[in-house]
Amino acid sequence: MIGYVQPAPPSLDVRGVRFAYPDGHVALQQVDLTVPKGDRVALLGPNGAGKTTLVLHLNGILTAAAGTVTVGGLTVDSDRATLAEIRRRVGIVFQDPDDQLFLPTVAEDVAFGPANLGLRGPELAARVDEALTAVGMLEHRDRAPHHLSFGQRRRVAVATVLAMHPEILVLDEPSSNLDPAARRELATILRGLPVTLLMVTHDLPYALELCERSVILDGGRIVADGTTPDLLADADLLARHRLELPYGFDPAVAAARLAATPDRSAPARPAA
Numbered sequence: 412m413i414g415y416v417q418p419a420p421p422s423l424d425v426r427g428v429r430f431a432y433p434d435g436h437v438a439l440q441q442v443d444l445t446v447p448k449g450d451r452v453a454l455l456g457p458n459g460a461g462k463t464t465l466v467l468h469l470n471g472i473l474t475a476a477a478g479t480v481t482v483g484g485l486t487v488d489s490d491r492a493t494l495a496e497i498r499r500r501v502g503i504v505f506q507d508p509d510d511q512l513f514l515p516t517v518a519e520d521v522a523f524g525p526a527n528l529g530l531r532g533p534e535l536a537a538r539v540d541e542a543l544t545a546v547g548m549l550e551h552r553d554r555a556p557h558h559l560s561f562g563q564r565r566r567v568a569v570a571t572v573l574a575m576h577p578e579i580l581v582l583d584e585p586s587s588n589l590d591p592a593a594r595r596e597l598a599t600i601l602r603g604l605p606v607t608l609l610m611v612t613h614d615l616p617y618a619l620e621l622c623e624r625s626v627i628l629d630g631g632r633i634v635a636d637g638t639t640p641d642l643l644a645d646a647d648l649l650a651r652h653r654l655e656l657p658y659g660f661d662p663a664v665a666a667a668r669l670a671a672t673p674d675r676s677a678p679a680r681p682a683a
């Protein structure tokens with residue numbers, strides 16, 4: 412008999428999701444989005460498009476009125492046991508790192524999640540060091556988070572989520588408030604992580620740099636889904652959805668330059 416290896420389920424599968432806030436405002440309508448394991452996808456869209464609302468569905472903070480969300484094949488629902496596993500699988504890094512850092516030291520903040528999963532002793536210490544190493548912050552493990560720079564705190568916030576070994580890392584505006592060097596360093600770190608990535612951003616060059624694919628959400632609907640260079644080259648599409656490239660930025664030139672840089676041309680796809 413010929414052996415058959417089951418393909419890995421997508422990291423994220425959103426099917427027909429509709430959501431209205433209690434005041435009746437419909438924020439998501441018939442949203443479909445599949446993100447295969449190991450891919451990096453940018454979620455673009457103007458203010459009020461529904462990006463945050465969609466992200467809050469990924470780990471069950473909000474529940475769809477219709478449709479389903481599955482993460483690595485597990486359906487997001489309100490069952491407590493499922494929800495705990497979903498929240499481990501979906502690592503959300505919020506825009507303000509101070510929302511995620513609240514303990515006296517960096518190491519304690521990174522240990523918080525895995526300790527809640529039951530890890531202890533050397534296993535827990537190894538998990539913390541692994542996550543801090545991934546974001547280049549190991550040497551700061553015993554420092555107080557509030558003594559770090561904003562860029563360093565954002566990296567520690569990423570580590571708190573990586574320490575849970577998530578299926579998918581969801582980043583809300585990861586480049587905001589970073590100086591150019593910190594922005595570039597974070598891009599290098601994110602490119603090197605062997606995880607699926609969904610990045611909400613208004614920073615279109617950052618989307619181009621990190622994500623081979625982009626999705627545009629507007630008015631609660633997905634209005635475009637394609638390669639990031641193709642989407643950013645479509646001036647009419649961008650204008651229709653209030654997306655703007657920085658003055659003088661040529662996406663074709665930037666894409667060609669990125670493609671010529673070996674470690675930047677394609678995301679690292681982890682083993683299924």
Ligand SMILES: Nc1ncnc2c1ncn2[C@@H]1O[C@H](COP(=O)(O)OP(=O)(O)OP(=O)(O)O)[C@@H](O)[C@H]1O
Nearest residue numbers: 432434436438456457458459460461462463464465
């Ligand atoms: N608690 C709420 N009650 C009612 N309407 C809401 C609530 N939160 C958000 N909305 C509305 O839902 C829509 C989508 O909002 P959402 O925050 O998801 O957009 P967004 O794409 O994340 O925007 P931004 O880029 O500004 O962060 C908006 O019209 C917003 O006004």
